[in-house]
Amino acid sequence: MITSPSPGLLVWLDGELIRHEDAHTPIWSNHYGFGVFEGVRAYRTGKRAAIFRVKDHTARLFRSAHILGMPLRQSWRPTDIVQAQVDVIRENELGDAYLRPFVFYDGVRGLTPHTDQLTLRVAVVALPWVTDTARPEERRGISVRTSTYTHNHPNSHLLRAKANANYMTAMLALAEAKSSGADDAILLDQDGCVTEGTAANVFSVRDAEVWTPPVTSVLEGITRETILGFARGMGLEIREERFTRDDLYSADEVFFTGTASEVTPIREIDGRSIGGCEIGPVTRQLAEFYAATVRGCAAQAHKWITLV
Ligand code: PMP
Numbered sequence: 001m002i003t004s005p006s007p008g009l010l011v012w013l014d015g016e017l018i019r020h021e022d023a024h025t026p027i028w029s030n031h032y033g034f035g036v037f038e039g040v041r042a043y044r045t046g047k048r049a050a051i052f053r054v055k056d057h058t059a060r061l062f063r064s065a066h067i068l069g070m071p072l073r074q075s076w077r078p079t080d081i082v083q084a085q086v087d088v089i090r091e092n093e094l095g096d097a098y099l100r101p102f103v104f105y106d107g108v109r110g111l112t113p114h115t116d117q118l119t120l121r122v123a124v125v126a127l128p129w130v131t132d133t134a135r136p137e138e139r140r141g142i143s144v145r146t147s148t149y150t151h152n153h154p155n156s157h158l159l160r161a162k163a164n165a166n167y168m169t170a171m172l173a174l175a176e177a178k179s180s181g182a183d184d185a186i187l188l189d190q191d192g193c194v195t196e197g198t199a200a201n202v203f204s205v206r207d208a209e210v211w212t213p214p215v216t217s218v219l220e221g222i223t224r225e226t227i228l229g230f231a232r233g234m235g236l237e238i239r240e241e242r243f244t245r246d247d248l249y250s251a252d253e254v255f256f257t258g259t260a261s262e263v264t265p266i267r268e269i270d271g272r273s274i275g276g277c278e279i280g281p282v283t284r285q286l287a288e289f290y291a292a293t294v295r296g297c298a299a300q301a302h303k304w305i306t307l308v
Helices: 027-033 054-067 078-091 164-179 222-233 245-249 281-294 299-304
Strands: 010-013 016-019 035-037 040-045 048-052 097-105 120-128 142-150 184-188 194-197 201-206 209-212 237-240 253-258 262-269 305-307
Touching: 010 078, 016 078, 027 164, 035 054, 035 164, 048 078, 048 281, 054 078, 054 097, 054 222, 078 097, 078 120, 142 164, 164 184, 184 245, 194 201, 194 245, 201 222, 201 245, 209 222, 222 237, 222 253, 222 262, 222 281, 245 262, 253 281, 262 281, 281 299, 299 305
Parallel strands: 142 184, 142 262, 209 237
Antiparallel strands: 010 016, 010 120, 035 097, 040 048, 040 097, 048 305, 097 120, 184 194, 201 209, 201 253, 253 262
């Protein structure tokens, strides 16, 4: 669970470390939700924090900016933004933490943001991450609802980009799911096929086959890719194909993957229990493998870890 910024927290803004309370941006910088961002996790490993797949997240941030036509590459190199993330973890002496790099303009006043008059701004904020012990039921899995909101169409929202405005639908879907007593939502596309959660990719397991929707309709999740690699290594058959909500209802196991959600088992969908409401063996093994990897305790971990 992400916590609130404490007084004196240092954030990186346009190349400088400053106090969170001094990090002001123009009121217009929020306009139209035009911007891109990342969500990255750091984990306490012994004395030093380790940032998981920070180069891959930073590469996605640059791709997102490029897709939206934002000139991030003209001002910054990926190595600068990786270093900014290392610096905010180190200078705030954080261990388990959530990093949020943001790229935005200082003031979009009209619908033509690609103009020379705008200044591109980059911020990196890190907040302590606290495990939510108040919700022990999440260890058994969460309940989700199929949303009444249709997932963003790839020709309207450019789904390869992790863009601020893409999250309007996710926020509406999450609010709807929570108001009906569920923990999260799964969104379907315009044809009724399963896409993803509000901030996570979705997987199902049936008869030793692992299914997940293709990346044409979902965010190309970094955790998704990590988990697909683990599943292949376990000898499981991978099916990156479209499927429908009733495929989820009849699956043996269903789980979400994401930087924040890691591997989150789903025990109930639309009031139907999944696989007897217990965490399934594949989900459990993948979750344990993932937890060991992000903390640097697995053989394949070192290539993905940046020590602070
Ligand atoms: N889909 C959406 C819509 C997301 O917001 C996220 C979280 N970034 C994911 C999937 C999972 O992506 P990742 O594993 O890279 O965090």
